[in-house]
Amino acid sequence: MSSNKNLSKISRLVGSIEIPGDKSISHRAVMFGSMAKGKTEISNFLMGADCLSTVSCFQKMGVEIQVEEKVVTVEGKGIDGLKEPSDILDVGNSGTTTRLMLGILSGTPIHACIIGDESIARRPMSRVTNPLRSMGASIDGRENGQYTPLSIRGGNLKGITYESPVASAQVKSAILLAGLRTNNEKTTVIEPHKSRDHTERMLRAFGVEVHEDETSATVIGGKELTATDIFVPGDISSAAFFLVAGAIVPNSEITLKNVGINPTRTGILDVLKMMGATIEIIQHDGQSFEPIADIIIKTSTLNGTIIGGDLIPKLIDEIPVIALLATQAEGETIIKDASELKVKETNRIDTVVSELTKLGANIKATDDGMIISGRTTLKGNATVSSHGDHRIGMMLAIAACIADEPIQLIDAKAIDVSYPTFFEHLAQLSK
Ligand SMILES: O=C(O)C1=C[C@@H](OP(=O)(O)O)[C@@H](O)[C@H](O)C1
Numbered sequence: 001m002s003s004n005k006n007l008s009k010i011s012r013l014v015g016s017i018e019i020p021g022d023k024s025i026s027h028r029a030v031m032f033g034s035m036a037k038g039k040t041e042i043s044n045f046l047m048g049a050d051c052l053s054t055v056s057c058f059q060k061m062g063v064e065i066q067v068e069e070k071v072v073t074v075e076g077k078g079i080d081g082l083k084e085p086s087d088i089l090d091v092g093n094s095g096t097t098t099r100l101m102l103g104i105l106s107g108t109p110i111h112a113c114i115i116g117d118e119s120i121a122r123r124p125m126s127r128v129t130n131p132l133r134s135m136g137a138s139i140d141g142r143e144n145g146q147y148t149p150l151s152i153r154g155g156n157l158k159g160i161t162y163e164s165p166v167a168s169a170q171v172k173s174a175i176l177l178a179g180l181r182t183n184n185e186k187t188t189v190i191e192p193h194k195s196r197d198h199t200e201r202m203l204r205a206f207g208v209e210v211h212e213d214e215t216s217a218t219v220i221g222g223k224e225l226t227a228t229d230i231f232v233p234g235d236i237s238s239a240a241f242f243l244v245a246g247a248i249v250p251n252s253e254i255t256l257k258n259v260g261i262n263p264t265r266t267g268i269l270d271v272l273k274m275m276g277a278t279i280e281i282i283q284h285d286g287q288s289f290e291p292i293a294d295i296i297i298k299t300s301t302l303n304g305t306i307i308g309g310d311l312i313p314k315l316i317d318e319i320p321v322i323a324l325l326a327t328q329a330e331g332e333t334i335i336k337d338a339s340e341l342k343v344k345e346t347n348r349i350d351t352v353v354s355e356l357t358k359l360g361a362n363i364k365a366t367d368d369g370m371i372i373s374g375r376t377t378l379k380g381n382a383t384v385s386s387h388g389d390h391r392i393g394m395m396l397a398i399a400a401c402i403a404d405e406p407i408q409l410i411d412a413k414a415i416d417v418s419y420p421t422f423f424e425h426l427a428q429l430s431k
């Protein structure tokens with residue numbers, strides 16, 4: 001489904017918005033609620049297309065799930081409660097749904113087929129299908145299980161210690177979720193850098209013990225999950241677009257409310273501080289399993305910086321909009337160690353560089369990231385495309401706020417994947 005938007009410069013951004021629920025946490029709440037015994041009520045659920053794909057896949061496996069405007073109720077029937085689906089499980093555009101669901105299905109004695117859209121069909125799945133096979137799952141698919149369509153039949157699993165070549169919460173979560181299905185065996189995932197730990201935190205909320213250290217996580221199989229109510233904090237990856245907008249649109253001051261500030265996700269806040277942004281973080285008291293804050297950002301004078309190493313997994317989805325931020329910073333910004341960008345919804349090194357270049361940015365691709373020289377005036381008067389990638393679409397819509405001439409954005413609809421109210425929020429803040 002394609003849709004285009006004409007976007008113009010904005011004189012200032014003022015006011016406050018409530019950031020919609022976190023995508024990673026919304027997916028997990030539906031999945032873990034489906035595996036648990038009892039009723040899980042999820043509030044502030046993200047009504048984005050990706051999370052609705054997760055809901056529909058678990059409904060097809062017989063789980064009763066009701067969705068009523070940001071409140072989702074899941075009637076879990078326990079870890080053995082999933083039924084063999086009579087239809088294909090369609091994950092749409094969602095890598096998280098695909099990889100975590102493969103982990104869950106690995107130890108479930110049913111057969112399932114998984115397909116998604118054309119972007120999903122290009123995303124590498126061997127990073128989960130290979131370790132899951134080594135635990136005992138039968139998985140097949142295009143190019144020996146590297147790409148969708150995939151088919152899976154769960155088996156009797158054994159625990160493994162898996163040293164992942166990539167820092168990926170999707171890989172870690174898939175293996176840990178499979179590990180829960182072993183008979184009292186230990187499963188450990190070791191990563192090169194720590195990835196987001198929402199799975200570990202939420203499993204504990206569902207009553208399952210998870211052992212964590214600096215870069216590893218361990219579960220013991222055979223434990224039941226107990227249903228619990230989950231409040232989903234606002235998604236810092238969605239907040240990132242308005243954090244950058246607030247910093248680069250002149251005379252702005254905006255407050256972003258209820259933003260999740262899990263330290264494995266706050267790389268964007270570190271970068272804004274490193275670049276000299278005026279930012280205030282007011283943490284809420286009495287949090288449950290994920291910390292939450294209101295964040296105030298003002299128009300800022302910015303300097304270039306170097307972003308790499310263990311900061312990368314903490315901001316991987318924010319790199320497109322960080323590249324835009326860097327076009328408005330004095331001097332050079334180097335983003336390195338980020339080759340994972342090549343296997344997201346698009347090759348985000350290529351799409352960021354090609355679309356920002358059309359707007360007049362001084363940006364070049366490297367093997368594992370990009371180098372941006374600022375500060376440049378974005379001229380606009382160009383047609384750019386999301387390439388079907390929600391984060392590229394939102395980055396370009398924020399670029400339009402400061403470009404001298406209007407921009408036409410092709411396929412703005414892609415934004416619905418993670419932030420369906422994005423344009424309403426932008427309009428609300430625009431003065
Ligand atoms: O576990 C998750 O919810 C996610 C993990 C990250 O992917 P990787 O695990 O591939 O790094 C991230 O890019 C994605 O948007 C969501």
Ligand SMILES: C=C(OP(=O)(O)O)C(=O)O
Binds near residue numbers: 344345
């Ligand atoms: C990479 C992303 O999501 P997923 O892997 O779930 O498709 C994203 O939201 O930027």
